Amino acid sequence: MVNHFNEFANLCFERFGNRVKYWITFNNPWAHSKVWHTYDTQWRAKQKGLIGISLSGDWGEPVDISNQKDIEAAERYVQFYLGWFATPIFHGDYPQVMKDFIGKKSGQQGLGTSRLPTFSSQEKSYIKGTCDFLGIGHFTTRYITQKNNPSGRSGSSYFTDRDLAELVDPRWPDPGSEWLYSVPWGFRRLLNFVKTQYGNPMIYVTENGVSEKMLCTELCDDWRIQYYKDYINEMLKDPLTSHMEMVTEIVVPTVCTLSILLSAIFLMFLLRRRN
Incomplete structure (x- = not known):
């Protein structure tokens, strides 16, 4: 599939590259770096474009900021979510916490090797740096606390590997979708995380928005207007990394x-x- 997608992308560069200067390989990815290299070697000099990727990422905030276990769990939440793909692209390998936890769970299940694939040294150098800009799709935030999940074969999954529980604050505005709460400050903290973790890359917000609370026969977008206003205002604030x-x-x-x-x-x- 990687080669098929690369051929498709190369055709797009050939046909549309004289007009299109910003390319997003995937919105939530599975194969990216090969296409970046194809553009970099065959088309960049002629077309002067940029190749990026779009990744989804919600923010995870510790339930108890004085509890080290909760702080580490919140870090895992973001690393398993956004870092799963962003860290290999920017640093050449999966987040260390993913390697540690999935390796541990795999061992508890009696597996000889980790369920998380291992990059060769050649793959690491091939993947690292294949991002001219980072697209981010962000909608909401969760409070995170430490929770030891079972590691049996039948219960092993991406979610149980993380050893955490997700919570919401009942005071957060609820737009009607059971998973989406308006938490603007989480957006700013996610952007600061990206800046710190990945060397302040160019960012495009490729996804953000909210559902409506009720069915309307006429225009009733007050809730959506407020959501966008709050999130954009957080984005416009100066990037601060600490209190x-x-x-x-x-x-x-x-x-x-x-x-x-x-x-x-x-x-x-x-x-x-x-x-």
Whole structure:
């Protein structure tokens, strides 16, 4: 299938490459790097385009930010979700936590090797760096806590390998779809994660949106408008990676500005009294 897809993609480059300059190989992938190399070697110099991929990724927030187990579980949630494909593309191999946990589960099941495939050194170098931009499809967030899932053969799956449980806050706005809650701050944290993990790549938001709460005979998009507004506003904020940075970059300048403003007002008041 990889070769068939590569042939199809090469035909698209040949026929449409003089007009199309941004290519997304897959929206949620299974074969990508070969097409990137085909474009890079045969078409990039002539067509001056970029090749990327679109990956889905929800954010995982620890239930208890003081609990190391929950922090690690939340990290696994994102690594198993977005990192499964992004980390090989940017770093040449699966996330270490995936290799550790799937390897452990495979051993508990009596398997001689991990159920997660192993890249050869040639495959690692071939895959690494095959992304001119990263497309991200993001919709919602989950609270994550540590949970030891069974590792029997009948119960082994992508979900049980992670050893975690997903929770939602009942106060989060519910648009009507059972899986989709409006959690704008999670979007910003996911973008910061991508920036930190993958060297600040160019990002295109390729998927984002929300279902409607009710059936309408007329236009009733207030909920959707609010969802987009909240998520776009989070995207537009300065990228902060910690609460301490928020204090130093936002709170401190704000306090200084207010102090200067109050001092100026007080000085004007004194001058008026003297006059």
